[in-house]
Amino acid sequence: MSRRTPLISGNWKMHHNHFEAIQVTQKLHYRLGDHDYDGVGVSIHPPFTDLRSVQTVIGADRMKIALGAQNCHAEEKGAFTGEVSAPMLAKLEVALVIVGHSERRQLFGETDDMVNAKVKAVLASAMTPIMCCGETLEEREAGDAEAKVASQVRGGLAGVAADSVANMVIAYEPIWAIGTGRTATSEDAQAMCAAVRSVVSEVAGTAAADCVRIQYGGSVKPGNIAELMSQADIDGALVGGASLDPDDFASICAYRS
Numbered sequence: 741m742s743r744r745t746p747l748i749s750g751n752w753k754m755h756h757n758h759f760e761a762i763q764v765t766q767k768l769h770y771r772l773g774d775h776d777y778d779g780v781g782v783s784i785h786p787p788f789t790d791l792r793s794v795q796t797v798i799g800a801d802r803m804k805i806a807l808g809a810q811n812c813h814a815e816e817k818g819a820f821t822g823e824v825s826a827p828m829l830a831k832l833e834v835a836l837v838i839v840g841h842s843e844r845r846q847l848f849g850e851t852d853d854m855v856n857a858k859v860k861a862v863l864a865s866a867m868t869p870i871m872c873c874g875e876t877l878e879e880r881e882a883g884d885a886e887a888k889v890a891s892q893v894r895g896g897l898a899g900v901a902a903d904s905v906a907n908m909v910i911a912y913e914p915i916w917a918i919g920t921g922r923t924a925t926s927e928d929a930q931a932m933c934a935a936v937r938s939v940v941s942e943v944a945g946t947a948a949a950d951c952v953r954i955q956y957g958g959s960v961k962p963g964n965i966a967e968l969m970s971q972a973d974i975d976g977a978l979v980g981g982a983s984l985d986p987d988d989f990a991s992i993c994a995y996r997s
């Protein structure tokens with residue numbers, strides 16, 4: 741049995757206004773029993789505008805669901821119109837922040853250096869980064885998947901202390917599997933997550949590599965989660981589309997039952 745506590749995270753992306761967010765969070769809470777959280781962490785990552793409302797319902801009902809965000813700026817404050825800082829998220833009891841999602845990299849020009857700065861900002865505010873990596877279809881077909889992901893992981897973790905790396909989460913999300921219904925086979929997902937762990941071992945040592953949690957993301961559904969979670973190096977899932985529906989997401993979180 742792994743020492744790593746699995747983490748199932750729902751990345752809502754740009755879906756659900758704050759009224760919908762409250763309903764979805766409450767439904768998810770009702771669908772999950774106490775035993776579903778035994779040895780499994782569950783987090784939801786609503787848009788910024790929902791965070792305060794979701795934090796309030798989680799707190800009022802003492803839910804075991806952890807609150808997460810989808811992004812932050814690397815600076816603490818300043819003239820960065822439209823941005824939100826890590827300390828602002830920490831004040832809202834946000835526990836986990838996704839950084840370097842492939843949509844941020846592809847659509848908003850985030851580089852490995854920016855991702856690295858955000859990882860450090862999240863850690864400095866005592867939150868846990870979920871640092872994303874993943875290759876495009878062209879890179880996979882060219883046989884470059886491992887090299888691409890290794891360079892993202894090296895870049896994202898540069899200068900991060902080994903004990904901080906140990907407490908982080910890294911999400912391996914092949915871009916060709918995101919929102920396409922085309923999941924990586926559990927063997928491919930396992931091989932890539934093992935490759936990520938060996939890069940972590942290289943840059944932060946074996947103790948950190950043993951502790952870091954590695955999620956798989958990309959068309960995770962109630963029907964494929966159990967098989968993915970049975971793989972030795974897969975410690976959780978980062979779920980997009982299927983996390984929007986509380987029934988589906990609850991089934992994914994309760995993958996052991």
Ligand code: 13P
Nearest residue numbers: 751918919958959980981
């Ligand atoms: P889907 O689960 O919709 O493929 O999205 C995956 C993802 O990008 C989660 O961050």
